[in-house]
Amino acid sequence: MNDKKQQLLKASIELFAAEGFWNTPTAKIARHAGVATGTLFNYFPSKDALINAVYVELKHEWREHVLAGYPEEADVKSRLEHIWFRNIDWGVNHFDHYSLTEQLRMADVLSDETIRHQNEELTFLYKVVCDGFDQAIFKEMDIDYFNRIVLAELDATVRYAVAFEIKDMALTKLIMTSIDILWNGIAR
Amino acid sequence: MNDKKQQLLKASIELFAAEGFWNTPTAKIARHAGVATGTLFNYFPSKDALINAVYVELKHEWREHVLAGYPEEADVKSRLEHIWFRNIDWGVNHFDHYSLTEQLRMADVLSDETIRHQNEELTFLYKVVCDGFDQAIFKEMDIDYFNRIVLAELDATVRYAVAFEIKDMALTKLIMTSIDILWNGIAR
DNA sequence: CCAATATTTGACTGATTAGTCAATCGCCAA
DNA sequence: TTGGCGATTGACTAATCAGTCAAATATTGG
Numbered sequence: 001m002n003d004k005k006q007q008l009l010k011a012s013i014e015l016f017a018a019e020g021f022w023n024t025p026t027a028k029i030a031r032h033a034g035v036a037t038g039t040l041f042n043y044f045p046s047k048d049a050l051i052n053a054v055y056v057e058l059k060h061e062w063r064e065h066v067l068a069g070y071p072e073e074a075d076v077k078s079r080l081e082h083i084w085f086r087n088i089d090w091g092v093n094h095f096d097h098y099s100l101t102e103q104l105r106m107a108d109v110l111s112d113e114t115i116r117h118q119n120e121e122l123t124f125l126y127k128v129v130c131d132g133f134d135q136a137i138f139k140e141m142d143i144d145y146f147n148r149i150v151l152a153e154l155d156a157t158v159r160y161a162v163a164f165e166i167k168d169m170a171l172t173k174l175i176m177t178s179i180d181i182l183w184n185g186i187a188r
Numbered sequence: 189m190n191d192k193k194q195q196l197l198k199a200s201i202e203l204f205a206a207e208g209f210w211n212t213p214t215a216k217i218a219r220h221a222g223v224a225t226g227t228l229f230n231y232f233p234s235k236d237a238l239i240n241a242v243y244v245e246l247k248h249e250w251r252e253h254v255l256a257g258y259p260e261e262a263d264v265k266s267r268l269e270h271i272w273f274r275n276i277d278w279g280v281n282h283f284d285h286y287s288l289t290e291q292l293r294m295a296d297v298l299s300d301e302t303i304r305h306q307n308e309e310l311t312f313l314y315k316v317v318c319d320g321f322d323q324a325i326f327k328e329m330d331i332d333y334f335n336r337i338v339l340a341e342l343d344a345t346v347r348y349a350v351a352f353e354i355k356d357m358a359l360t361k362l363i364m365t366s367i368d369i370l371w372n373g374i375a376r
Numbered sequence: 377c378c379a380a381t382a383t384t385t386g387a388c389t390g391a392t393t394a395g396t397c398a399a400t401c402g403c404c405a406a
Numbered sequence: 407t408t409g410g411c412g413a414t415t416g417a418c419t420a421a422t423c424a425g426t427c428a429a430a431t432a433t434t435g436g
Contacts, residue, residue, distance in 0.1 A: 226426080
């Protein structure tokens with residue numbers, strides 16, 4: 001990855017997170033990255049392409065963080081708890097990146113290519129959920145509905161923790177509570 | 189409420205729902221409502237004010253729908269289930285309005301006045317939740333966290349139902365499942 | 377029927393923005 | 407040193423849009 005391209009991505013993430021991507025002109029991004037407007041369009045054919053690249057970059061960061069120390073061979077509950085902990089940790093400690101990622105996902109700006117690329121990186125998630133269903137750990141429900149419920153609770157927990165500045169011991173306790181709520185809800 | 193004002197609100201809702209409110213020019217709204225650009229600004233001092241009025245209008249619709257047949261004197265679980273059913277019903281059958289409401293709530297475009305006005309209309313919600321805590325029906329947790337969890341699951345359920353076109357019997361079954369997941373999660 | 381008042385109109389303004397492109401720069405090979 | 411070439415520049419274009427305002431039109435009261 002080129003040096004200037006990386007700078008442009010970094011600048012985009014900072015500005016998008018601070019002011020929203022619709023309100024951030026390409027000229028401002030270029031200036032913030034220390035290059036000219038034209039240079040931005042050498043590396044990214046359009047603002048849309050830049051936005052997609054930003055999303056891929058953020059999701060990559062996220063994945064690295066969540067997968068650190070992932071107990072691939074452990075039982076379903078342990079794996080799910082690992083993902084849960086690490087996800088909330090990332091959401092709370094990099095909330096601007098977390099929030100921007102969600103915004104982009106919601107905003108209908110992601111290309112099919114980006115979505116496909118992302119799904120490929122999420123196979124580890126898919127695996128743990130399938131294992132849970134295979135082992136009849138979870139209640140009977142559609143896997144897509146299951147995913148939505150899990151992600152929704154995760155998101156609610158992160159945003160609550162950030163909104164009320166829950167930290168340290170209190171955060172650990174909150175995460176415990178959230179896992180309890182989730183597990184009681186979805187497990188047989 | 190004035191006739192033209194109502195037309196403008198209606199046109200705004202239709203266009204915002206179809207194309208997003210950032211992508212809808214005021215001129216287009218006015219044309220769609222059958223008035224001139226200038227007229228829009230007679231009734232709403234700015235596009236922001238119009239957006240806020242749209243939100244208030246949608247929330248009003250929502251409240252009417254959710255409160256229809258509300259068993260004010262029933263026990264906590266019955267009241268919560270009523271709200272749950274009616275909310276999903278509204279979300280599924282008026283998804284464009286539902287989705288627009290959520291978009292507006294997320295997008296940081298609502299004035300303090302609008303938010304205050306909305307909270308006043310939500311006392312019935314506040315009451316049932318407080319009753320639940322007073323009667324020690326729910327697990328011990330912060331009321332704000334509780335609210336977020338409930339709304340998150342509700343939203344996940346609506347979006348899943350719409351995405352997979354769940355209807356009639358299947359929808360009723362989904363709602364049952366969702367209540368089960370919620371209740372097992374939050375109740376003692 | 378007229379005058380006064382209120383409402384409506386839409387061309388216009390000023391500001392903003394994604395994307396272009398001819399000119400310039402800087403690097404390297406001959 | 408020089409010629410060539412890809413990378414970089416930023417002034418510029420064409421388009422878009424929120425909001426204005428003077429003129430036109432409708433409404434109301436006497």
